[in-house]
Amino acid sequence: MAEKYSYEIDGRTYIQKPLVLGQIRQMMKLLEGVVIPSGVDTLGLISVLGDKLPLAIAIVLTPEDVNLKDKDIQSLAPELEFEMPPELAIQVIEDFFDCNPLPSLLERLAGMAEKITSQMKRRNGTGLKNSSASSEAEISQKETVSSGASA
Secondary structure, three states: OOOOOEEEEEEEEEEOOOOOOHHHHHHHHOOOOOOOOOOOOHHHHHHHHHHHHHHHHHOOEEEEOOHHHOOHHHHHEEEEEEEHHHHHHHHHHHHHHHHHOHHHHHHHHHHHHHHHHHHHHHHHHHHHHHHHHHHHHHHHHHHHHHHHHOO
């Protein structure tokens, strides 16, 4: 896994590094509603992203002389769209997966979710579920009394 990739686009150097939290947030917002089939290849991903591809690349790449948090992805996207050759777009996407080992990250997240679920099941076995149910019954009784008094 490389720490950083560098690209020359229209005389300007762009850098790709592993994503940070802000970029993940931007990417998640961009990909809302997008369904990416499992096992999709680079060209398939380009097809799935469609009009969102320039913005996705703008999230991933940062001009060398710009601080990541100061990057304006909305103005960078059209710039990249009309300056980046398709072969380089393919290379950026392939490098993205080298730079960000998503299967490994997703595997770790799934493991964490499983661990949390099993801990919650164990805690529910100690009476938390029952206490929650009795609270619901108390609320229901109060609502019934209150409803009857106002009617």
